[in-house]
Every structure is written in structure tokens, then in C-alpha cells.
Amino acid sequence: MAAILPPAMLGIIGGGQLGRMFTVAAKTMGYRVTVLEPDPLSPAAEFADVHLCAPYGDEAALKALGETCAAVTTEFENVDANAMRALSALTRVSPSGDCVAVAQDRISEKAWIAKAGLPTAPYLALEGADALAGFSDEALSAYLPGILKTARLGYDGKGQVRVKTPAEARDAYGELGVACVLEKMLELKLEVSAIVTRVSDAQSAVFPLAENRHEGGILDVSIVPARVAPALAERAQAMALALADALGYVGVLAVEFFVLADDTLVVNEIAPRPHNSGHYTLTACVTDQFQQQVRAMCGLLPGKTTLLTSVVMVNLLGDVWQDDGGEPDWSVLMEAPNAQLHLYGKREARKGRKMGHFNVMADSADAALEQAQALKDTL
Ligand code: ADP
Numbered sequence: 001m002a003a004i005l006p007p008a009m010l011g012i013i014g015g016g017q018l019g020r021m022f023t024v025a026a027k028t029m030g031y032r033v034t035v036l037e038p039d040p041l042s043p044a045a046e047f048a049d050v051h052l053c054a055p056y057g058d059e060a061a062l063k064a065l066g067e068t069c070a071a072v073t074t075e076f077e078n079v080d081a082n083a084m085r086a087l088s089a090l091t092r093v094s095p096s097g098d099c100v101a102v103a104q105d106r107i108s109e110k111a112w113i114a115k116a117g118l119p120t121a122p123y124l125a126l127e128g129a130d131a132l133a134g135f136s137d138e139a140l141s142a143y144l145p146g147i148l149k150t151a152r153l154g155y156d157g158k159g160q161v162r163v164k165t166p167a168e169a170r171d172a173y174g175e176l177g178v179a180c181v182l183e184k185m186l187e188l189k190l191e192v193s194a195i196v197t198r199v200s201d202a203q204s205a206v207f208p209l210a211e212n213r214h215e216g217g218i219l220d221v222s223i224v225p226a227r228v229a230p231a232l233a234e235r236a237q238a239m240a241l242a243l244a245d246a247l248g249y250v251g252v253l254a255v256e257f258f259v260l261a262d263d264t265l266v267v268n269e270i271a272p273r274p275h276n277s278g279h280y281t282l283t284a285c286v287t288d289q290f291q292q293q294v295r296a297m298c299g300l301l302p303g304k305t306t307l308l309t310s311v312v313m314v315n316l317l318g319d320v321w322q323d324d325g326g327e328p329d330w331s332v333l334m335e336a337p338n339a340q341l342h343l344y345g346k347r348e349a350r351k352g353r354k355m356g357h358f359n360v361m362a363d364s365a366d367a368a369l370e371q372a373q374a375l376k377d378t379l
């Protein structure tokens with residue numbers, strides 16, 4: 001298929017920070033951008049040429065998106081997969097509705113990970129009110145202590161209940177009242193992620209591995225390069241590429257892994273889009289993950305993913321803002337020549353809300369981490 005070149009119109013479903021960074025990347029390259037987003041004041045629409053202000057599932061808006069855009073992508077996995085499938089009759093859509101459908105349901109996601117020959121945490125797929133009835137307490141104990149995760153619509157640790165006993169698991173499943181996976185709690189040495197850009201069978205690229213630390217179920221910092229043996233990093237990258245191949249994926253795919261005590265890699269989950277743990281690429285790689293999203297949807301070769309410097313990304317949640325919504329004191333951070341602040345333009349700071357991030361570039365990951373922590377302490 002012929003590559004889509006500037007100044008073609010590109011479409012994105014979703015107007016959050018990922019949509020904003022996509023829009024900026026596309027606009028910088030000379031493309032025009034249409035955003036479909038119901039919020040009249042979204043982070044992405046501020047930069048877009050056209051804002052279709054309508055619900056994500058709005059048929060007329062989807063039709064307009066499909067008819068006016070040379071290609072369409074998404075910034076979030078909970079977009080209606082059928083809407084993506086329907087759009088593909090009108091324009092180029094990546095990732096495909098089928099791939100989005102896999103990523104938005106933990107049960108099919110885990111089945112696909114296994115299909116690709118990759119390991120997941122031991123889990124039970126639970127669908128229907130009496131899904132646990134057939135399991136003895138002893139059988140359930142193989143997955144305990146565990147985490148009950150809703151199959152759909154979970155993010156940033158939401159929709160998750162930690163359970164220790166069979167009785168707790170049964171109660172929690174009854175209370176959630178929706179399809180879930182019961183996943184065995186693993187002892188994690190580290191969490192890492194690899195982000196793949198895949199255009200076709202022969203054309204894919206993977207970014208350097210990020211080491212991720214979470215706070216309260218939300219990503220707190222990403223450290224790059226991940227402080228692991230090079231062989232482990234290569235293994236994770238190869239696994240992420242294999243998963244993208246198995247899915248026949250087109251676009252940017254993030255793969256989260258657990259690293260166990262013996263350096264076993266276990267796939268945690270995937271996201272069919274650029275990822276919070278890939279924001280380091282904005283300042284530290286030859287090509288960033290949003291440029292890759294543009295390139296993949298346009299059928300261009302993935303850009304080079306070479307890491308130019310060690311880097312640490314720190315997420316800035318609404319918690320850093322004053323209780324009355326007042327801005328943190330940015331002065332020290334803004335004066336640091338090797339740090340870059342990135343704010344998403346959200347009007348209201350709420351606890352746990354992703355408001356921005358900053359990247360710190362230094363000679364080593366350890367040095368970047370130390371400085372990043374010191375800078376965060378000044379806010
Ligand atoms: P989300 O969609 O909210 O990111 P995840 O499945 O990635 O959901 O879980 C969020 C975090 O919870 C993980 O990054 C990890 O720190 C922890 N976690 C999730 N599953 C397990 C598990 N099986 N064992 C240990 N920790 C886990």
C-alpha cells in the first residue's frame with residue numbers, strides 16, 4: 001500500500017495526553033489531524049486542526065472521521081472495537097479492531113499471549129455468576145494469594161482486588177459481578193516494558209527496555225536503560241516483537257513484563273497504543289513513540305529507536321498540585337538544563353490524574369534517577 005504523506009489528514013479517537021502527543025508529532029511532520037473526543041476542552045483538541053466533539057461511538061462522527069482522514073488510530077484501548085472494524089471500510093485503521101479487542105479484554109489478551117508461546121502469571125478466566133462454583137478451595141489455592149482483575153475497563157490498578165483466601169476470592173468475585181481473571185500474585189524483582197512499532201511482517205522496531213516503578217498501582221518512574229542484564233533486555237524485546245507478530249499487529253504496541261527472582265520474564269499485559277512508560281522516548285531516542293504511531297499508520301518504515309542518553313521519566317499526578325489546585329513550584333525543575341517538563345494542559349488537577357511528566361537525561365540511569373528524585377522533591 002502506498003505510504004500516506006504530509007499534508008494528509010490523520011484521525012485519532014481519543015483526546016487525552018496520548019492523543020495530544022500524537023497530534024503534536026503528526027502536526028510537526030506536516031500532517032493535519034482530526035480528533036474525535038467528547039470533552040470540549042481536551043488535551044489533544046487544543047492542537048488539532050479539526051475537533052469532532054462527539055461521543056466515541058457516535059455514528060455520524062465516526063463516518064466523518066473515516067471519510068475525511070487518510071488513516072485513523074486510537075489513543076486508548078477502550079474504544080469500541082466494532083467501531084474500529086466499521087471504520088476500516090472507509091479508511092486505513094491501525095491498530096485493527098481485532099487487535100484492540102484482544103487488548104481490551106484480559107481473558108483474550110492472556111489467551112493470545114499463550115498462543116504466541118509466551119508465559120503469563122498462572123490465572124483462571126472467570127465468566128458468569130457461578131464461574132467459581134466448580135472449583136474446590138484447594139483448586140483455588142493454586143492461584144492464591146492472588147489478584148482478581150476485571151476482564152475489561154481496568155487501568156492504573158482500578159478494577160483490582162487482592163485476595164488471600166478462597167472465601168475472599170469468592171466474595172470479591174461476587175461483588176465485582178463481571179467477568180474477571182484471578183491471577184496468582186507473583187513476587188516481582190522488577191517490572192519492565194518494551195514498546196514495538198510494527199508496520200508489516202518484515203518491518204518492525206522495538207524501543208530500549210524501560211524499568212518501571214509503580215506507586216499505588218500507577219506508573220511512577222521509568223528508568224532507561226533498564227538496569228538488567230543485556231541478555232534479559234534482549235529477551236524481553238524479542239518477546240514483545242513475537243507477540244506483535246502473532247497478532248499481525250500494525251501500530252505501536254506496549255508490552256508490560258514482570259521480572260521474577262530467577263530472571264524469568266512473564267508477560268503482564270499489553271496496550272494497543274503508545275504507553276506512559278514510553279514517554280522517555282520523547283527526549284532520549286532518535287524517534288519517539290508518537291512519531292512511530294504516525295509512521296506506522298501511514299505505512300512508513302519505523303524510525304530508528306536508538307537510545308541517545310540514559311533517561312528517567314517521572315510521572316506528575318494531580319497529587320503534586322496544591323489542594324486548591326494551585327500550581328507546584330516549577331522553578332528548580334525548569335532551571336535544570338538536563339530536565340524537560342511536559343504538561344498535558346488539563347484544567348483540573350485531581351488525585352491520581354496524570355497531569356504531565358518530566359524526563360531527566362544523565363550519563364547513567366542511576367545518576368538520572370537520583371537527580372529525578374531530587375527534582376521531584378522540589379515540587
Ligand atoms: P493496570 O491495567 O491497572 O495497569 P496491571 O495488570 O498492569 O493493571 O496491574 C497493575 C500493577 O499491579 C502491576 O504493574 C503490578 O505492579 C501489580 N500486579 C499486577 N498483577 C500482579 C501479579 N500477578 N503479581 C504481582 N503484582 C501484580
Ligand code: MG
Nearest residue numbers: 156256268269
Ligand atoms: Mg499495567
